[in-house]
Amino acid sequence: MSLPDPVHAGAEAVPHLVVRSHPVADVSEHLLDHLPEHGGLAWVRRSDGLAGWGVAARLDVAGSNRFATAQQWWRALTGAAVVRDDIGVPGSGLVCFGSFGFTDDDPSELVVPEVIVGRRGGTTWVTTVSPASSLAAPPELTVNEPTPVGEIAFADGARSGTAWSAIVADAVTRITGGAVDKVVLARDLIAQSVGPIDLRWPLRRLAAAYPNCWTFAVDGLIGATPELLVRREKGLITSRVLAGTIRRTGDDAHDLALAASLARSSKDLEEHEFAVRSVADALEPHCKSMNVPETPFVLHLPNVMHLASDVAGVAANGASALGLAAALHPSAAVCGTPTAVARDLIEQIEGMSRGRYAGPVGWMDAAGDGEWGIALRCGQADPDDPARMRLFAGCGIVAGSDPEAELAESNAKLVPMRDALGV
Incomplete structure (x- = not known):
């Protein structure tokens, strides 16, 4: 050839x-x-x-x-x-x-x-x-067992929990003052193992524990995201929006009551409305028809429950899955509203580099079809220390947010990666 x-x-x-x-x-x-x-x-x-x-x-x-x-x-x-x-x-x-x-x-x-x-x-x-110069023979598939992660120690990342709560309080003050409607603030946690972390171990545990999420691994970034930023498949565009969270207790009856309270929470419904509107506005130029749910449903995950909405549309142009992801990023679910103001505020007060956390992660084929999620519930392997990872969590802050409650929510969102590492 x-x-x-x-x-x-x-x-x-x-x-x-x-x-x-x-x-x-x-x-x-x-x-x-x-x-x-x-x-x-x-x-x-x-x-x-x-x-x-x-x-x-x-x-x-x-x-x-x-x-x-x-x-x-x-x-x-x-x-x-x-x-x-x-x-x-x-x-x-x-x-x-x-x-x-x-x-x-x-x-x-x-x-x-x-x-x-x-x-x-x-x-x-x-x-x-x-x-073309060196055609590869089809491989023989094998099953490869990962190495369990050794003892893990956790330490504060860029901010302690107390310092991060103070940042949340600052954000609430700015929101009530009219500077911004919503801002998403993130924090990180450092996981240090006694030996190199075989990423296949937490990856498998995430897939087993969160089968309804999208488990991903790209260049040392691994996680199980509940949020599908966008899927394009043969002319149909879909996006799952999550905003508004409450932690599960493990008691089914109590969790049902919590789910009902989440569905009625004015604070969480306001946060969710911002997120849905930002996705619908970004997708509208690429769709000839759209379905935007008027009310969210409650998505039950093992550690938390979210208000969720599935936005769908019929493609109006040739935008690829990646092109649609570019149009959507950053949504209000990971940045805030208005986007530009929230993004500036994050840069001013969050105090850390997010790296690829909360960015699009996924795949695309030659036809432009594919799936891109938001890199949430994830960790980034340290390229210089194979025994070290950064874990991430973020929370949407609106006028009714309570700093202590937001810290508790961020801790709940760190549970998937902490558990996956074997703790």
């Missing part, structure tokens, strides 16, 4: 790739079982999704044009690829995984794995991606 030299997208060289997707027999019930010790990528929910490893192509990008640059690179890459896809569903063929920083200055990346194992609706397949 003779192909021309690699083309360029902006300043990035784009390789010519050969991609082959073919069905295989199920080897394991869980896609995550196939991940190697290092460099695994994942996007799974229940038993379906994608797991990949190796790097056939990669783009690292930052700056205000990072989404546009990433889309340009992806279009050039898919245009230069030779694809044989015997499956023909979203997620087969050429696929990239991606994770984007919360701010323009935070690092972002797209990664095309060398091997992808996918499952959808009872069909399992393997995709191999390789340069």
